[in-house]
Every structure is written in C-alpha cells, then in structure tokens.
Amino acid sequence: MEPFTLPDTERLPEALLELAVPFDEVNAVLAVRTALARDRGLRTAFDEVLREQSAAVGTVGRPSGFAGGRPAGFDGPGHLLTLLFVALAPHTRAYHRALGISPAVTRTTLADLGRQLVVSRWRGHPGGLGNPAWLTLHFRGELYQLGRLQFQRKRLTGPDAEAAAEAGFGPRCLQLHIPDHCGPLSPEACDRALARARGFFARHFPGEPYPAACVFSWLLDPQLGRYLPADSNIVRFQQRFTPLRPPGEPEDDNPLRYVFGDSGQPLDSLPRDTPLQRALIDHLRAGGHWYVAGGWLRLGDHGG
Structure with a gap:
C-alpha cells in the first residue's frame, strides 16, 4: 500500500476539516502535531501503531489493538489518537476507491471522527477521543454509514452465532449501529438506510452475502414500550x-450515557424534557433496570 504520511501543520487543518473535526479542536490537534515532530520517541511509537492499523485496513473482526482504550505503550497528549486516524484516513480512502465505493459514503463514514470528538466531550472526556477503538471499525473498512444508520460487516460468534443459526441465518450479518446526533430515528429514514445497505453490500462485497441485519442495543429493551407512545x-x-436472544445482565449506564452524556450524574440532576428522558429516570428510581437486547431482521423484508 502507498506509504502515506501525516500532513504537516500547513495542510493539517484541511485534512481535519475533511474529517469533520470541530474548529475549536483544530489548534489543539496542531499543537500535538508540533510536539510529535519534535519528539523522536513519540514519533517512533506513532509510526509503529500507524503501520499496524494500516495493515489491518480491509480486515473484518480483527482486534482493535487498543486494549484499555489506547495502543500498548502509546502514551502522549489526548489528540495523538486523533492524529493517528488523520494519518490512517488516506489508507481507508484508497481501500474504498479500490472497491468502487463513492466518495460521498467515504466522507460520511469517516466524518464520525469529528462527531466522536464532540460526543467524547459531551460524555466528559475533554481533549481527545473517549472511545478510539470504535473508530477502528470505520477506518479499517468494516463499518459504513448509509443514511441514518451505520452497518458493520460482522461474523457472529458464541451464543449470538448459535441464536442466529436457530433463526435460520448467519453467522454473517450486518450489525446496525445508531449514531448520536444524526436526527430522528424515523421509520422513513430507517427504510431508506436499509434499502441502501442491501444494494451497497451486494455491489461492493459480492463475496460476502448478508441475508440479515442484527442489532444489540438498549433501544431494543421491551420495557421502553411501557413508557413511550x-x-x-x-x-x-x-x-x-425479531428477538435474537434474551437480555443479559443489567446495563443501566448504557442508555444514560447515550441520552444524557455523562452517566455518572445523580438521577435527580438529569433533565426531564422528553418522554425518553423521563422514562429512563423514572424506571431506575422505581428500582428497575435497563438491558441491552438483541434482535434481527431479514434485509429482504424491510426497506422501501
């Protein structure tokens, strides 16, 4: 693969703009870029992680390499990982071009870097990425944003694979993700995203049939139906x-993190402006718990 390099400080702002990095983060990223150029040891560690991540572009199911949230031995400023994804982006774009994926899909998918910086700050992680392992899915070509939903090339394992086999599909499926701050989760938007996914993966990954989509999310907790219209x-x-498997242990902080940002705040301090906010709070105050549930659908049965 072509040996792309990290943009210098003059070209870096444009590269950040292409990845939707907020303007008020740019100077902080530039400062880290300057520190990286001056610190030979840090640059050596950076280049090694970049080689590992670029070699993983095009793979599916490979571990992120970010145990504990960061690469092993990869210490430094918070935006060092932001720079890592900036340097990785040309490798991802080259992989997309080789598959014939449109620049619009590439741009929308990789723009999750900027969105995750905003989400990280909203969730109490200032000065960088709170969950960089998540973005390795985007930059390795494993996940794509198609309209309102994100679709991950996935091979289920363990109990999930067993449940999928009993349901008559799998272990290969498209795992759905519902990104923050992308507008209403309307039926029409979901229909369009599912319809796009059917054509997209059949065209660009013809050797990987995906008969079904699956999702594992607190949004599928059936208890929400008690509170919402x-x-x-x-x-x-x-x-x-269709339910794929019963919920496991309670995960109360999961919906709180997605709806309120910082899941560590006292319940009495959280806003109650929407029916969903009130449902999450009232259920927990009454002694209940929230769960992540799994579900699946056949891609041929949904989407306009």
Whole structure:
C-alpha cells in the first residue's frame, strides 16, 4: 500500500476539516502535531501503531489493538489518537476507491471522527477521543454509514452465532449501529438506510452475502414500550426486529450515557424534557433496570 504520511501543520487543518473535526479542536490537534515532530520517541511509537492499523485496513473482526482504550505503550497528549486516524484516513480512502465505493459514503463514514470528538466531550472526556477503538471499525473498512444508520460487516460468534443459526441465518450479518446526533430515528429514514445497505453490500462485497441485519442495543429493551407512545420512533424501531436472544445482565449506564452524556450524574440532576428522558429516570428510581437486547431482521423484508 502507498506509504502515506501525516500532513504537516500547513495542510493539517484541511485534512481535519475533511474529517469533520470541530474548529475549536483544530489548534489543539496542531499543537500535538508540533510536539510529535519534535519528539523522536513519540514519533517512533506513532509510526509503529500507524503501520499496524494500516495493515489491518480491509480486515473484518480483527482486534482493535487498543486494549484499555489506547495502543500498548502509546502514551502522549489526548489528540495523538486523533492524529493517528488523520494519518490512517488516506489508507481507508484508497481501500474504498479500490472497491468502487463513492466518495460521498467515504466522507460520511469517516466524518464520525469529528462527531466522536464532540460526543467524547459531551460524555466528559475533554481533549481527545473517549472511545478510539470504535473508530477502528470505520477506518479499517468494516463499518459504513448509509443514511441514518451505520452497518458493520460482522461474523457472529458464541451464543449470538448459535441464536442466529436457530433463526435460520448467519453467522454473517450486518450489525446496525445508531449514531448520536444524526436526527430522528424515523421509520422513513430507517427504510431508506436499509434499502441502501442491501444494494451497497451486494455491489461492493459480492463475496460476502448478508441475508440479515442484527442489532444489540438498549433501544431494543421491551420495557421502553411501557413508557413511550406506541407510535414513537423507538417503539416502531423495536417492532422491526425479531428477538435474537434474551437480555443479559443489567446495563443501566448504557442508555444514560447515550441520552444524557455523562452517566455518572445523580438521577435527580438529569433533565426531564422528553418522554425518553423521563422514562429512563423514572424506571431506575422505581428500582428497575435497563438491558441491552438483541434482535434481527431479514434485509429482504424491510426497506422501501
């Protein structure tokens, strides 16, 4: 693969703009770029991690290499990982071009870097990425944003694979993800995303048949139906899916993190402006718990 290099400080702002990095983060990233150029040891560690990550572009199911949230021995400023994904982006774009993927899909998918910086700050992780391992899916070509939803090339394992086999599909499926701050989860937007996914993966990954999509999310917790109107977007989203397996242990902080940002705040301090916010808080205050549930649908059965 072509040996792309990290943009210098003059070209870096444009590269950050292409990845939707917020303007108020740019100077901080530039400062880290300057520190990286001056610190030979840090640059050696950076180049080694970049080689490992670029070699993983095009793979599916490979570990992120970010145990504990960062690469082993990869210490330094918070935005060092932001720079890593900037340096990795040309490798990802080259992989997409080789598959015939449109620049628009590439741009929308990789723009999750900027969105994750915003989300990280919202969740109490200032000065960098709170969950960099998540972005390795995007930059390795394993995950794509197609409209309102993100679709991950996935091979299920363990109990999930067993449940999929009993349901008559798998172990290969497209795992759905619902990104933050992308507008309403309306039925129409979901229909369009599912329809795009059917054509997209059949065209660009013809050797990987994906008969079904699956999702593992607190959004599928059936208890939400006790609190939300039957015509709410979340309840209608749930109705698309057939249960794949029963929920496991409670994960109360999961919905709190996605709806309120910082899941460590006292319940009494959280806003109650929407039916969903009130549902999450009232259920926990009454002694209940929230769970991540799994569901699946056949791609041929959904999407306009």
